[in-house]
Amino acid sequence: MPGSIPASLTADAAAAPAARRTSPGAEAWRRFRRHRLALAGAVILALIAAAVVLGPLLWAVPINEIDFAAKLQGPSWKHPLGTDDLGQDLLARVLYGGRISLAVGLAAMVIAVVVGTLVGAVAGMSRGAVDAVLMWLTELFLSLPQLPLLLLIIYLFRDALKSLVGLEASMFILIVAVIGGFRWMPVARLVRAQFLSLREKEFVEAARALGASPARLVVRHILPNAIGPVIVAGTIDVAAAIIAESTLSFLGLGFPSDVPTWGRLLYDAKDHLDIAAHWALIPGAAIFFTVLSINYLGDGLRDALDPRRVI
């Protein structure tokens, strides 16, 4: 290119500060900031996370204090979000339920991303039979009806786990494992596709020529370049896992009935819609705003982490 040949040393020196290099992280942050709704989503999500982590410390009302004198009340100073049919404080219950929803979402996402990355990486690095079998397995899992199977597995295994680690912990492990175990497939396909193109690139070939072991190739050279779409998929997975857990609780088959998850609050509230609409609207709105802000966050990350997209 003729333009790249410096006309003189002084011209080169003048051009240098203008073409200041930015680190990939700073560049991603610049691109992320331009997606205003994603930024708003990140802020709202941070507020929700702070509220459910710190809230129960500040609003120290017990989640299971029964007070029949104050049952099915609307919002008031004593109960800012009202009460349910046993007079239990809804603010305390929603804050507690948020901890479970967010914890389930994050833990299921970690499982889905780890399993998906492992399957995708193994399939992408090995050609032939291993790749074919793993991809067939991925397709098979994609065509399984997830909610019925989720219900079936919880039905069959809940009693056995309960005797091992206690009711609440066993449901947490079971729900997280099963939701995560049914959401790794998109990640596996993404990672495999990235690996197939990246492993033929010159820089990987150079590393191989220098004698890098396959493990080092994957960990140091291929995986860091394939991680962008995985982060986006992982973000969306958190939202999907929160919806899945709330669906189970809403069907009355998730956590035990005395644990006020957001879905469980809705399940309890749905028979009192005509007299206490606030009881259903508050946990529903909590799920909606959490999922909406995670989805916008994922959309912003997609813009920020895809170097091919010009913004």
Place this chain on the structure above:
Amino acid sequence: MGHYLLRRLLILIPSVIGISVVLFTVLALAPGDPFEELATNPNVPAEVRASLRAQFGLDDPVVTRYFRWFGSMLQGEWGFSFASRVDVDTLILQRIPVTLLIIGSALVLALLIALPVGVYAATRPYSIFDQIANTLAFVGFSLPPFFTGILFILLFSITLDWLPFVYRADISAAGWRWYWEHLRQAIMPVAVIGLFQGASWTRYVRSAVLDVIRLDYVTTARAKGLAERAVVVKHVVRNALIPVVTLVALQMPALFGGAIVTEQIFRVPGIGSLLISAILANDTPVIMAVTFVFSFLVVAFNLLADVLYAWLDPRISYR
């Protein structure tokens, strides 16, 4: 076309077998034993228990049990419901038309929303319409179906009192009135699933159309002097639909999940609510059969998608 269909049908066999293996593995790994009650009952001697186990083949190797189970599933011998005291297949045959009707209508509704809105938004990217459609799509697929259902009941049944919120199979009216009542009670269950799926499909359609609309052959079609409408409908949409069909087929399991939820909210007597009540009643034969039926339906819809695929894209059918 016939050849292609036959090949697709043959490809289905391993996936049906795979699904059945997954289902059976889950069942076989599950702790607990159908004869648990007999084992703890001191009045049943050990020899009787052992002979009963042998009679039902419970001590056979896992592989033998799998083949026996899969064989009877294929022949429609699904066992006997513990809770309702009828054969499982009669129970499911009673319930399945409602579910198929709801899922089918929801699918049509979702496509009726997603196709026009997605195509229109993609032909005017970043316009006001596109931004509103995009925002509504985000809201639509962030609202979980169970919450939309509750909002609908609050708004249309309790506040406005327009629609019934309990689905009734035994409507006593006749003639036009019967159809009208059925339509009225199906509106909310169908809308809950249809809007949720329609919202996410709108985004797929939009991005698929955006990918196609920049291609050279579209410019050629415009340069020939075709009307914009003909360019979009005949040249762009047909090609853009190819990836959309794949994505819609991939979303089928989610659609069935949504059906379970709405059937539960509106008390629709379909197989979704049958599954939930069977779980609450510990009715294992019904649970296994319903899960099997759902898996089979997903596979059947995937086959349908393959057929659509061949019709949309003639290049692949003679491969």
